[in-house]
Amino acid sequence: MKDDLTFFEERGIRRVYDEVTETWLFSVVDIVQVLTDSPDAGAYWRKLKQRLKKEGSEVVTNCHGLKLTAKDGKKYKTDVADAETLLRLVQSAPSPKAEPIKLWLAKVGYERIQEMADPELALNRSREYWRQHGRSEKWIEQRMLGQQTRNKLTDYWKDHDIKEGKEYAILTGIIHKEWSGVSVKEHKDIKGLTDQNLRDHMTEAELIFTALAELSTRQIAESMNATGLQENAEAGKRGGGIAKQARRELEQRTGQQVVTGSSNVPPLPGKKK
Secondary structure, X not given: XXXXXXXXXXXXXXXXXXXXXXXXXXXXXXXXXXXXXXXXXXXXXHHHHHHHHHOOOHHHHOOEEEEEEOOOOOEEEEEEEOHHHHHHHHHHOOOOXXXXXXXXXXXXXXXXXXXXXXXXHHHHHHHHHHHHOOOOHHHHHHHHHHHHHHHHHHHHHHOOOOOOOHHHHHHHHHHHHHHHOOOHHHHHHHHOOOOOOHHHHOOHHHHHHHHHHHHHHHHHHHHHOOOHHHHHHHHHHHHHHHHHHHHHHHHHHHOOOOOOOOOOOOOOOOOOO
């Protein structure tokens, strides 16, 4: 996931982009700070969370803990939520800034809708982001091609009874383990990553084999009209298997492992390789 910063009335709000669910997740504490101007937004959120739990509100259930960068440059576990959940939260914390925040969150959602209607917008923003952080044009092109392949696969899942979030993650894990021989977590461990996005630290070869596995998975799923988790999991195993065979043949011919601890790209500021 990409740790990022956006602004509401010149006040920073931390956010992270979840590529599995394709949604922005925002720091709840930062939103509460803007709403309340509390000297201790963390304490305010903890009390509000307790009240919402007693009321049986889904807001708390839909908040998740992720490590985000704090002002001291260190990462701490912080509650995050998507725009829809935050809109509900705003209604639970009366504030003169409630309406401006609602409009701002709606705008964030609208930008995402724009990107869904015209994926080139999102790709262009990503290209510029990688250029600013020293990625080569060759690496950027492969990363973007891989993302386009990924998007086509998730579009198929959306239309064939796969739930965003947990089921996306399950299928992604199956495909990855099948082609690479290691789980996503094990692959991140090999590279010394913690909460960083694995694909942002893949070598060109790793990106290519990931794309091959996901392309194969989609085409196999389409050929069998895979619907639901079980059938798409089977398609994922077959698609990942095709990429696995290609990986093994390349490794035999070159004597080099495809899955490595190297990223061959410069690290992002403040992030470990």
